Structure formats: structure tokens, C-alpha cells
Amino acid sequence: MRKLTYAQAINEALTQAMELDDKVVVAGQLVDYKSGIFGTTTGLAERYGTQRVEDYPVAESLMTSAAIGQAVAGLRPVLVHQRLDFMFYSLDAIANWMSLWRFKSQGQSSLPVTIRVIVGKGWGQGAQHSKSIHAWFAHLPGLRVAVPATAYDCKGLILESIFGQDPTVIIEHRSLFSMSDEVPEMAYRVRFGQGVVRRPGQDITFAALGFMVPLALRAAGKLAQEGIDMEVIDLRTAYPLDQRLLLRSVNKTKRLVAGDYGWHTAGMAAEIMALVSENMGRKLLADPVRMTLPDSHTPMSAVLEEQYYPNEEDICKAVRRVMG
Amino acid sequence: MRKLTYAQAINEALTQAMELDDKVVVAGQLVDYKSGIFGTTTGLAERYGTQRVEDYPVAESLMTSAAIGQAVAGLRPVLVHQRLDFMFYSLDAIANWMSLWRFKSQGQSSLPVTIRVIVGKGWGQGAQHSKSIHAWFAHLPGLRVAVPATAYDCKGLILESIFGQDPTVIIEHRSLFSMSDEVPEMAYRVRFGQGVVRRPGQDITFAALGFMVPLALRAAGKLAQEGIDMEVIDLRTAYPLDQRLLLRSVNKTKRLVAGDYGWHTAGMAAEIMALVSENMGRKLLADPVRMTLPDSHTPMSAVLEEQYYPNEEDICKAVRRVMG
Amino acid sequence: MNRVSRESIRAQGRYPGVSLAGVAPELAMALYRFMLRLRRCEESLIAEYHPADQMRCPVHFCLGQESVAAALSLVIRPEDYLFCHHRTHNWYFAKGAPMKALFAEMYGRATGANGGLSGSQEISYPALNFYGGAILTGSVGIATGAARAQQLLGSDHIAVAGFGEGATDEGAFWEAMNYAALRRLPVVYLCENNGYATWSPQHKRQPQDNISQKAAAFGVQTYTIFGNDAVLAHQTVSQAVAGARAGQPALVEAYTYRWNGHVGPENDDVQNYRPLEELAFWKDNDPIALLEEAMTNARLLDAARKQALEQEIAAEIAEAFAFAKQSPWPLPADWRALNYSQETPRADELLSDVESGQFDQHQDEAIPGPY
């Protein structure tokens, strides 16, 4: 079966969406240039023209309000932010309008807007080019939030988002872009709220989102050599969150590490832990552990980045702690 | 001892701060009018002039960036938003600049900016005039977040914030404004990260923030009549959060309801529950419960508001469930 | 020609009179009827608000600001889009949305335009492409996007944004001006400059009274008028709308004045934010009275006709109140369904379900590039 990189899978999702429905339009700074946002939009402008594939003024707020208007009028816009950090200017449009549009129109009007945001990491991106706030989006009602870890999921979730009815944020971690896995050629869907077991195991559940998934899988390999059989589940979407899968897995292993590549306090790892706690906390054989970024902004220096971002070894340590 | 309403206590905090230090300036739409943002700024302009008490253009983004510049240059600005919803335009200034300023200057420059935000409730405020995102602010590194429930706390936390070093968001729930309690006349501080036991109890801990506190106290009264002795702790600040107080209380009662007047998923109640779970989850006698707003925007109609906002009776039900 | 400004309007004293030259009688009557109906509607709502205390939502009334919406109502088409700010009633009626659904919405009833979810300040009427909302300047960017959609779809519909001069304080407004001019969008920005944002006068927030000049520098066609002349407003809005359909984005800045308090039925003049003679000046330049005078002089209106109109309107209002008050409350809410669509018809149609288990999800790794 054919393998694609994460970036190629995104490109294929967008190409297929634009081909399937001419209501699909793509907007973002530089989306119509050859390099195409790390390859994810390359070729679209040549194929579908610069009206449907629109280089935008550096005006993220307008770009987002305008997407609301476009969606109201029947289009299915896809917005692209080269860094998540650039979208903060658009949070009024998202929180005060987009997220509550369906609600306050009593379902008479809904907004199929897909917002692709790339989370920077490494090479000194620093505090203004590396934030991820998927937990904010999960907290805000009215948005769906995908945090795909594989090329397969990313393609399917983008298509599902574009052809769904509700506004959706797709969190794409930059470190995943050159990783590749099997991706079917057809236009397929991956549903929101459906996680997947990436590696079955008996001893402990590692519940992960996004870039934490490949790290956890590598850690699982190491831990297996120590005789720890770790189950890695990929929740895929932060909202809705696949509670059933989570609880089923923890019900089996009775141990939990909640892993998220986001800040610690009030983040997705806290949500995962709260779900387990309120549903089956007393069945756990050990107190669970969170594996997250510290409550800190991102340092630039490579040696501090090392320290800041959790890696395989950090995961192994956390797991060993829970295994006791 | 003298009682003040919550609104009066805020007014007194601002007056004392401006009196103590002429570097303190207040800005916000309509802060210099007689009615003074629900009475909280009334009289300030008369006393300190409209330069220090500044009616602002409707430009929340600039108001916030400008506060950064003011703080860098030695002032201690206080910003006022009549509704939290109006501050979404300023989230770029907050997340991309204010919250990380100290960090990226390696502590050489810090920003004593106080942002007062009022959360609307009732009388059909609706989805665009009632949001609270204190969980977002708690998640974002570099901010302190207060959610005062009493006039006493509100005065002390505002003063502590104004004369502290770091940017701080004060979440003021509109429903608290006309409630009154004892407030000393002196300029005193309430420290961040120090919660308080509002009502001691033996059977169950209700850990609350903000407007959930008075509701919980009323519920505790009712529950006492049923023989349930509920401890109500007021965490006061969402970041830093008083983990010690929380764990001490739950260690005693072995039962928890985490109450927060914010949305459910990835909110402060999840954080509270996660803290308990990872520290002493297995000591609990019952699985804990969250008491929050649903993951929904706010409806306008009074009958739907009733249903939307948790009340004393909802709290009692949750507590009874945990008591088994 | 001297630019119209708030100062030039005051300097002129009472408006010399609405000119009906070349105006069809039905047009004048339609403008008059719209304004009178809106005025009576607002007056009744204000009168009923507190004694009953059943309209439990913030309401921004628009007494004195009837003319621009009247003008628009005769020009805008059902398929055109209209997005407006917190002061919604005039715009709601401009799009032809029904009075009953407005009243019921304010009463929080199931039969309201949005089933009681939105109230006055956020009301929408999707079937007529009308959407209000209470966060400043939001509607401007959204209208801009709806206009862009018309351009992409090759339709000849336009989008209109209705808002006050306060909206131009926000930077978001200027992003929209730039983009509308850049793409030559079919959009009309209707700015009712009533001189105040809540209680703060324009000169306290902006150094000059020159919104139109700024917009012109951004490349948008601008019109600046004395807004209380409904006939002039109609001519201007017609021109702007025709231009927009031909790809010329336009801003109409219409000077007008709000008689009532900013929000709620109470007068807020205790705040001392505006000179009473200013209010008196503008009441003396009442858009309805101005048109009524001209129509009376031109024998297009007499006491009997007015009386009939008043009765017709009073009856409609009474019916709307009765409807609202007798309507059922909303059923208990299903929060999930209200906030998230439960169906995905387009995805069902276009996308395949695959069994992901059949694919190898093993990831090959590569080192990501530096930026």
C-alpha cells in the first residue's frame, strides 16, 4: 500500500476536496506559492486558480470573519495558518462568532469552516512560533478539534471536516510533516470522537494526542524490553473525545498516563485524567500521571528545547513510576 | 466591621491603589462616567483626572498592547472590560506578548498589568455577553488568574495584582457585584495561590471557584439538614492553584465535587480533579464529580438560562450522588 | 462641495426640507410607512418593557434612526445578505423579517426568530439572510466574506453590513475596508453615525469626524449624508447598492441620532454625556417629521391616511405582543445538538468509510527541516 508523508496526505485531502466540490476554497498567506505551506498546498493554485486558492493579506481576524460570511453563503472555506501563533488575532472571530453561530441561529445556519493550524517545534521557534492551544479549542463549545498523529488520520479528518457542518480546527504538529504511513487513495473519512488503539497492551494505558503518539509508540518499544506491555491509544480528536475507547482501555490495564503535547494546567491531559477519575477512578491500581509540556513558554536555545519538550525517555520514566 | 459590596470593594481597591502610587492608571470604555462600570470606577476620574482614568476608543487590542508598553515604561495599568466577551480582540496581545514578555526577556522586564473582566449572567445576556474563559488563562503560562468570590478577596487580590510584577486577569462574576461582606479599610493583600476553607466539614469536599462559592455555601446549609457535612473550599485563584489546601481537604473527607462556573471540558474542574487523582486518587471513597456549565453557549431565554446555570439544587444532587 | 459633517449639519440649523422632486409617491409612502412602523414598534416595546418585565434581554432601541433602514428596505433583495450589530430592530425590518418572530424572540419564546436563544441583540432570520450580533465590528468582516462568496459564486447578490460609527474604532474594520477594495467586492457598509458609542462621543475616541475620508483612502467608494432625510438616504443607498452589484464596494456614512438611551428602555441622560440641546436639535430634525412635512406639502399624506396607517400599525403591534405572550416556552434544551450538528449529509455523500485497521499505521520517520 502506498505511503504518503503527513504533508502529502494533507495536500491530497485538499486536492480531492476541491475536486469533489467547487464550494471548497482555501485561503491563507502564501498558499498559492510553489512551496505551498510545507508542501501542503503546492499545486492547488495551478489547478484551481488563485480565486479558490487565495493568498491573503496579513489580516487573520478578517480572514476568519470572512470565512464565516463565506460559509453562511454556502462555501466550505479552509483557512491555513503557517503557525498557530498567528491565529490569536482571529480569536474574536472564532469565539464570539464562529463557535456560537449554529447555536444562536437554533441550528438554522451552520458553518463548515476548516481551520488548519501548524504548531511549530524546534530550530529555535521560540515562544511566538510554537504554541498550541488545542485545549482552548476543546474547552470552547461549538468547535470540533482534531489533533491527527498520522498521515492517514490527517487526510481523513481534514476531509471529514471540510464536508462536515461545523467549524473545526485541525492541529498539525510540524514535527509530523515528514513522517509517512499508508494512506488510501480514495476520499475517505475519519470520524470525530473515534480514537484508535495504536498498540495493544495489558499493563498500562498511554492515552495520547498528536505528536505524543509516535513518541509513546517508541517508548512502548523500549518498555516492552523491560517487560512492560503498554497500550497506546490515540484519541485523534480533542473534541469530541473518545471517552468509550479511553475507559475501555483503562478498564483493562487499570493504569494510566495521559499524554499531550500542550501545556500542563487545564490542558487535555487534565481532561483525560478527569474522565477516568470520575468514571472509574477507584479501579486504578496506581495514581495516574500526566505527561505534558511544563507550564512555560518555549525557549529558543537548542539545549533548553531539549529540556522543555518531553521525549521517549521522559515517557518511559513516567510509565515506570506508574508501574511502581 | 464594615461591610462593602463586591462592587464597592473593587472601587476601594482602585482608589487606594491610585492614591498609593501615581504610576497606577485605569483604562477602559466608559470608566470615567458617573455609573463607573457598575460602580467600580465611580469617582476615580473626578479624583485622579481623565488622563489617569481613561475612556478608551473601542479598540481592545490596542488597549492591551498599549498597556504592555505602559508597563514596560514603568506604569501599572489596570484595564477594565465591561464584559469578558469584549476582550477576545485582545488575545493576541495577551498570548503572544504579555504572557511571555517576562519569559523571553529572561526576567529583565516584567509587566504589572491588571486586567479586570466582568462575566455577565442573567437577564438574557446571551452567548456574546456571558462567556468566561478563566480556564484559558490558567492554561496559558505567564498569567496569574484570580476568580474572587467575596468582596474581601476581590479587594485584596486586585491590590496584590496591581502591586505585583506579573500580568494578572481578575475574573469578576456579575452576579457577585451586589453581595456584601466584611472588608477592612486598609490596603491589604490576598496572595495568589492561597485558597481558603469557607465552611469546614467532614464528609465531602466541594472545591469551588468564583460564583460557585456562594452557591456551594447555600447548598451546604441544605445538605447539613440532611446530615451531610460538606466542606467548602474556595480556591480563589485559578493560577496558581492552591493544591495544598485542596489535597489537605480531600485527604480528610475522601470525597470530592469540583465546582466551576465555566464550561465542562478541559476546564478548571477537570484540573482540580486531575490534581486530586494524580496525588491521591486511590484514597477516594467515591468517584468524584464535576459541577460546571454544560459544553454549550449561553441561551437567552430565561427558562433556558435556568436550565443552563447550575444552582444550589444541582449541587445538592451532585453531592448526594458522591455520598452514595 | 463642502463635506457633510456633524458640525456642518448642526451649523445649518433645521434641515431645509426633504425634496420629493422626481420621487414616486409610492416610494415616499413606503419610506414613511417603514419608519412609522419601526417607530411605533420601538415605542411600544419601550412602554411595555418594565411594567411587564417579560422581555428579559438587553435591547438597543433605535428611536430617531429610522431612515437608513427604511431606505435599505426598498433596495435590498431577499437573496442579498444583511449583517448588523447590537441595535438590530431597524435592520431586521429592513430585511423584511416578521414582527411576531421578533417580539416572541424578545419574550424568550419557542416561536421567536431563534427560539429564544438569541434575544434582541443577537437575533437572526436565516431564511432571509439576516444576521445580527452584539460584538462590535463583527458583522463588518462577516458581510465582507459573504460578499466575497457572491463574487466566487458568480452571483449578482450583494452583502450589506449595518453598524454605527463605533465599529470604526476597531482595527477589524480597516482590515475589511482594505480587503473589500482589494477584491472589489459587492458589499455596502452602512454606517449610522449617531455620534456616540454608548456614552462616549466620537471626538473622544477619534481625532477627527472623517470616517468616510479614511475609508476613501483605503479605496472604498464613500458617501456622506445627512441621514435623517429618508429620500436622500434612499437615493444614496440605491446608488451604493447599484455600485456594489457592479463590483464597487461602498461605505455610506449617514449622520443621525439616537433619541433613547443606549440600552434598555430607560433614558440614560442622567449620565450627562450629551447636551440636551443636541438631543433637541435632532428631535427637531426627526426623519419621520421631515418626510411627513414634505409629503403633506406635496399632498401625498393627510390626516386620514396617517390615521389609517397608525391603526394598521397599532393592530400589527398588538397582535405581535399577543402572539409573543401566548407563545410556549422553549422545550428543555439538548445542549449537544444545539452546539453541534448531528448530521453530516455532505460527508455521507462524498466520502467513504474505510476500515482503518486494514492499513499499516506504522510511521516512517524523517528529520523535519529547520523552519
Add this chain to the structure above:
Amino acid sequence: MNRVSRESIRAQGRYPGVSLAGVAPELAMALYRFMLRLRRCEESLIAEYHPADQMRCPVHFCLGQESVAAALSLVIRPEDYLFCHHRTHNWYFAKGAPMKALFAEMYGRATGANGGLSGSQEISYPALNFYGGAILTGSVGIATGAARAQQLLGSDHIAVAGFGEGATDEGAFWEAMNYAALRRLPVVYLCENNGYATWSPQHKRQPQDNISQKAAAFGVQTYTIFGNDAVLAHQTVSQAVAGARAGQPALVEAYTYRWNGHVGPENDDVQNYRPLEELAFWKDNDPIALLEEAMTNARLLDAARKQALEQEIAAEIAEAFAFAKQSPWPLPADWRALNYSQETPRADELLSDVESGQFDQHQDEAIPGPY
């Protein structure tokens, strides 16, 4: 007089020549020296970037854009504030911050201006009131606030914002213009219009090349110049700064051009985003060469002097590299202390601790008002 625009500059062909009439020799030399030093610094960093791969951060070089910062460096005072965007090196030097701390910062070392926390695009030098940052337009609002503080404090310092024409796409920019004009702030907005935001030319993002006209409509004093004439830039910036000290906010729009790629040491012309003859035109109008010609003609500069300057600069650069490379790495981070102050000296001084237990915390209740 015809307005200077990108088109008028191109139409003129090669710049007729920098005029040194009335210019003190030391001034010309200072401008020249600043530009040459900045140029050599950038060239060396570009040359060293990849072979060593030790500057692990995004860097936006400024080859070809040396003149405005050179001008500013001679006018701005240590107490004045300077806030700039992602392209920081020119502005950093304009404020007189040291080369070693810049290089060490780029190398991620403890001795860097921010101890390796910020890198090139977010560097600051608080001791000299210099702050950079990589989110577009952020520095504009911050500078505006610093200027407001000067006004409130009654100081005669000013604030300056340094940015590119891309910053004017964002609405935040226009909020700042409005406010600066409203309050007559001591602020200078220095816009290096290099024609591109990343690869997107101005005309693809804005309908006209008229940023200054727009700012003028907002009430800010504007200057529009050919930016590569360092002497003209110096005269203009001096005038703008003097005006700002007297309470007249100003925008200087200086047309210039970036020779290097948008980010990183690589040339990005493979993206085909700009005509090669455009680049050639601007290289032919190199700010350093233009000034060098004029100075040579005026006998203010000869080969020997230039040689000496080059050696001095080369030595400084070599030393900065050595310093950076030999500097220690940052110690393990204490995340809490980096993100939150651990002390509150002002609160300790002004506020009392009270034992809250001694107060009755029972709340009396009242029904809150409707809005």
C-alpha cells in the same frame, strides 16, 4: 510635489545621488559606518549559518535595508524606547545594543542578550529599552503604549516602532494610528516598505501603494521617502523625532528593498516571487554604495579609510563569533521562575498582610440589576 511611491522610484532609474549639502562630515561617516558594520555583520552571519549549523533559530536578515536604522541610531536616545518586528538586527544596532550579545543569543548561549531564550526574531535588550518580537504589528501597539506612558509621566522621551509595510495589513495597526493622533503621542512609526510580506507583494495585499495617505487620513503626520538615501533618511527621521518630542505623532514610510531571502541564509528567489531586474535595480541603488559615492566625491572617504573601517569591523565580528561560540550553554531552566516573578517588592512595601480568618466572610445577598 509628486508623492514618492515605489513606482515613481523605479521610474526615476538610478538615484541621482545622495546630497551632502550642509551635512557634517562626522554625520555622514557615522551613517556610513553603521551601515557598513550592519552589512558585514549580516554577511558574516549568513556565511556562517549553515556550515556550522549552530545558530539554531529563524533569522530575518536585512541586507539592503541598512539606511533607516542608521538614521535612527543617530537620533534616538538611550532613554527612548524602540520596539521592532521579526527583522531585528538593524533595529537592535540602532539602539546601540552590543554585537556580542546578539551573536551569543543566536547561538543560544547563556551570554546572549536574553540568555538564549529569544533568538534573533524575539531578541530584546531591556537595559537600552529595546524589544523585538515576531508577531506582526505587535510592536506598533506596544510602542504606542510606551509613548502614552511618556506623556503621562511628563517625560520628553519618545517611543519608536520599527516594522515593515506588512504590518499595515493588520487592523491593529490602524487602532494605533487613531489613538496616537487622538492623544498626540510622542511616537514615531518607522515603516520600511520593502514591497513584500514574505513573498507576497504589497499590491497583492493592498489595493494601492498609499500607506502614508491612509495614515494621514487618520491624523498622523507622514513622511514618504526613498529610503536608501541615508542622508535623506536621517533628515526625515530627525524631523519626525523632533516632532514627536513636541507631541506630533509621525509615520515615516521609507521605500527600500530586501536583498536576501525572507528568512534564513538561503536565497528564496526559487519561489519566483519577485522579478530579478527588480532586485538588480535595488542593488544598483544600494544605500551603502550611494552614500559611499557621495562621500568619495566629497573627499570624506578614501580607500585607506574604508580599508581601516573594514578591518575594524571584521575584527569586531570575529570577536563576536568567538565570544558566542565559547560562551556557556544556559543552565537547566527553572520554568516557574522564568514565567512568573518570584518577588513582589512593591506589594511588600505598600500592602498589609491581614489574617482573613478574623473577618466574617458571610455574604449578604442582593438581586443584581438587569444588565
